[in-house]
Amino acid sequence: MILSDIQQFIAENKRASIADLKLHFRMDGDALRGMLNRLIRKGRISKMAEAKKCGGCHSCSEDATEIYVWVSPDQSAPVEEPVSANCH
Numbered sequence: 001m002i003l004s005d006i007q008q009f010i011a012e013n014k015r016a017s018i019a020d021l022k023l024h025f026r027m028d029g030d031a032l033r034g035m036l037n038r039l040i041r042k043g044r045i046s047k048m049a050e051a052k053k054c055g056g057c058h059s060c061s062e063d064a065t066e067i068y069v070w071v072s073p074d075q076s077a078p079v080e081e082p083v084s085a086n087c088h
Contacts, residue, residue, distance in 0.1 A: 003035050010045055011070045019063035036068055046071050
């Protein structure tokens with residue numbers, strides 16, 4: 001797994017949960033988090049504080065609500081709070 005592949009995936013999709021990344025790259029979450037932290041330090045991505053669940057839902061996994069977003073060079077980290085895309 002190359003760090004640039006993860007960076008490209010998030011850049012193309014604008015955001016990705018750790019669950020999405022685990023599925024796409026077929027990797028352990030802890031290994032991915034190590035690489036994601038490196039991209040965060042470089043200022044390429046940011047981790048959303050905490051995604052909102054759809055309300056009353058208790059079926060969303062923690063991995064589905066741990067979201068990383070692409071940070072464009074001309075903008076700071078996003079301020080919006082996303083709703084989990086995997087939440088039903």
